[in-house]
Amino acid sequence: MKEITNNLNEKIYYIVVWIVIAIMISGLFIDNPRFGEFGVVYIAHLILVFILSICLLLYPKNGTAVLRLTIIIVASVYFYTLFLFYPETSSTFVFLCFLPALSILYFDSKLFYFSLFLNGISIIIIFGYIVLTDGLQYPFIEEDLIGNFFNFVASQIIVYFIFYLTNGRIKKLQIYYEQIQHSERLKTTGQLAAAVAHEIRNPLTVVKGFLQVYEKDSSFSHIQKGHFTLMIDELNTAEEVISQFLSVAKPDKENVTENVDVKLVLRSVTDLLHSYGLLHDNRIELNVTEDCMISANTIEFKQLLINLIKNAIEASHFGDPVFVTAGREKDFVVIQVIDYGRGMSEAEVAFLGTPFYSLKSKGTGLGMMICFNIVEKFNGTIDFQSSIGRGTTVMIRIPAS
Secondary structure (H helix, E strand, O other): OHHHHOOOOHHHHHHHHHHHHHHHHHHHHOOOOOOOOOOHHHHHHHHHHHHHHHHHHHOOOOOOHHHHHHHHHHHHHHHHHHHHHOOOOOOHHHHHHOOOHHHHOOOOHHHHHHHHHHHHHHHHHHHHHHHHOOHHHOHHHHOOHHHHHHHHHHHHHHHHHHHHHHHHHHHHHHHHHHHHHHHHHHHHHHHHHHHHHHHHHHHHHHHHHHHHHHHOOOOOOHHHHHHHHHHHHHHHHHHHHHHHHHHHHOOOOOOOOEEEEHHHHHHHHHHHHHHHHHOOOOOEEEEEOOOOEEEEOHHHHHHHHHHHHHHHHHHOOOOOOEEEEEEEEOOEEEEEEEEOOOOOOHHHHHOOOOOOOOOOOOOOOHHHHHHHHHHHHOOOEEEEEEEOOOEEEEEEEEEEO
């Protein structure tokens, strides 16, 4: 139970496991009607206790999905063995009812559904066996077969409800944790960007001022003035980059918002980037439904889309299309940018938006930081689904206006 042992003291885990093992071992000797016979049933009971104990002890050091599955299967076989071969012990039926609850401790939804399915199939087989054979061996089941079956079904519903609530809470905590991480990234980048931008902007302003004076000085030739103009243009470009840093550092929440028609903006952006895509033979396929209106700043919204679509084109293979879709989903407008390029690993996706992290050789990560910042200002969310060699899907959800 790696998720548990990471939070709780590992010693406590082993104490609990050793107590469970002691209880299972005591069941082999204390008041066991088959003790001393050493028949097939008793040996099977002994082997299952041994295997389950080893698995539980190994898990903190080797918490793989295979070992989790092994523990669930062995535990199921163990409790069903107790139920079948120790019919005089009615309490084992209670363990069967809540057996899937064990998988909740692993925080693995697939494992839980497998355990629930396995338990359901197993109990149907067991009840069928009791009906078709001598039910007198299991009097507490046979006396009220239908009632016990409904009790079992009710217990599975209760277990599922507990799993549903627990899993939902865990997902909310994960989202909250990711939001905190993202906020910390923005804060760190903002502080660094503000300091760097301030120190760089001051000398640039001085240099630009002198160049503007020289540009108007009649003592310089036309060619020299052209050089001054070129230098001023480059300084303006540098100042624009600094302004982008400051837009991350101190986002302007006073920007005017308006009702933006997503379809019109997407058409404008895709037309703008059409020629850029043709450089690599990448066409942009646009599919937008009607009535996609959001409350946003048009300039920032265009900047967001240009960054994402441009990234998709640059990540795509030669000749591959880039798909851009938008539509309404209840109270949200959902925009997707899909490419079939190199894709990203889970670790690479997790670092997106990190200060100065970029998968491009000459990238700074600033563009993606600005994208995260803009989406946050629109009270939206941005998610990435990607796998190596299969491409990337960027999904933006923004409240509809």
